[in-house]
Amino acid sequence: MEDRIGRFALSLAGHDKGKLYLTVGYEEGFFLLADGRLKTVEKPKKKKAKHLQFLDPEQAVLDPGRPVRNEEVKRAIKMHLADGPSSRR
Numbered sequence: 326m327e328d329r330i331g332r333f334a335l336s337l338a339g340h341d342k343g344k345l346y347l348t349v350g351y352e353e354g355f356f357l358l359a360d361g362r363l364k365t366v367e368k369p370k371k372k373k374a375k376h377l378q379f380l381d382p383e384q385a386v387l388d389p390g391r392p393v394r395n396e397e398v399k400r401a402i403k404m405h406l407a408d409g410p411s412s413r414r
Contacts, residue, residue: 327351329348329351329356329374329379330348330349330350330351330385330387331347331348331349331385331386331387331388332347332348332379332380332381332384332385332386333345333346333347333348333379333380333381333386333401333402333405334346334347334348334356334358334372334377334378334379334380335377335378335379335380336358336372336376336377337376337377337378338376339372339376341370344360345360345402345405345406346358346359346360346364346370346372346402347359347360347361347386347387347393347398347401347402348379349366349369349387349393349398350369352371354373355371355372355373356371356372356373356374356377357369357370357371358370358371358372358377359393359395359398360398360399360402361395361396361397361398361399361400361402362395362399365395366393366394366395366398380405386401386405387401
């Protein structure tokens with residue numbers, strides 16, 4: 326599970342279905358997700374892996390070994406969405 330930290334994840338269930346997040350951590354069976362705006366790095370959303378679709382499996386967007394800022398998360402999501410619908414499934 327730790328290998329999925331720093332990757333994009335698409336919410337598959339809940340009121341945030343279809344929303345794109347970055348995984349910023351993992352604890353007690355839940356991935357910690359941030360979008361840099363409403364769900365910040367300091368107060369991330371908890372979501373089980375079965376409710377997520379992980380994108381870009383070979384590429385980590387953020388380095389899990391260093392602290393992450395909300396600005397970096399927002400910029401990464403914005404750039405990913407600007408790449409077009411072909412990158413989102």
